[in-house]
Amino acid sequence: MAVIRNEVFSCFVFYAVLLVVKMYTIAIITGQVRLRKKAFANPEDAMRHGGLQFHREDPYVERCRRAHINDMENILPFLFVGAIYSLTGPSLTVARLHFLIFFLCRMLHSFAYLFALRAPTRSLAYTFAQIPCVSMAVQVLMAVAAYA
Template sequence: MAVLIRNEVFSCFVFYGVILVMKIYIIAIITGQVRLRKKAFANPEDALRHGGVQYHREDPYVERCRRAHINDIENILPFLFLGAIYSMTGPSLTVARLHFLVFLMARVLHSIAYLFALRAPTRSLAYTVAQIPCLSMALQILIAVAAYA
């Protein structure tokens, strides 16, 4: 582990990766808090605990928060895999940091656009921008390992 941490690119990746994992948790907490505030529970036992079975229901804003959370999981997990492998291919620290930063900023904007229902195409553009560094890392990984395949 110490050897990986001494790898500047991997250390940079770990920094951004941990922030992104924390972001997933933050969106999950927001979703839970909105459920409580809106009294819209996915499970009957939770509804009973918080006032009655009538609160076992869907709420549009809770669903929006939940979709933002699911979207984070669907996109951040592949980034974590790609970023870890990419870090081991020997990229430039500056270029790698740019990949990681662009992904982070685009995902933050995506969540803001989702949670605050910003006008289209803000969310779509943020999603697309976040895919660019992932595609770039994936291609660079494939190029790096092609010689060994």
């Protein structure tokens, strides 16, 4: 079995995979809620599950869908920036802190979204998740600025 020798990159991969699994989980939850609420986005799905009257929107299905979209808007850039950042030679401790903060904040954000927690939980989770992303992006830019 191949071993990733870069400890920071290995740490990044660990959190990246957890985040991707979380995204898939939110997608599955969205699909299950659609089935439970009988609220289908496509007429052919509605027909398969009882008729065109189920080709409709549901507020909770839309909440789940927005949580998934928000994950894509935030986790995908993290995957790119985090991968590059991990190759710039940062301290393992500092890098792990960046990855852990982002991961925990995204978990809290999804939990707050799905369970409609009171403000400002979701917005604080979003904001605090951006801090390590901005920090990593700045460090990547500083690392490559001499070559641009």
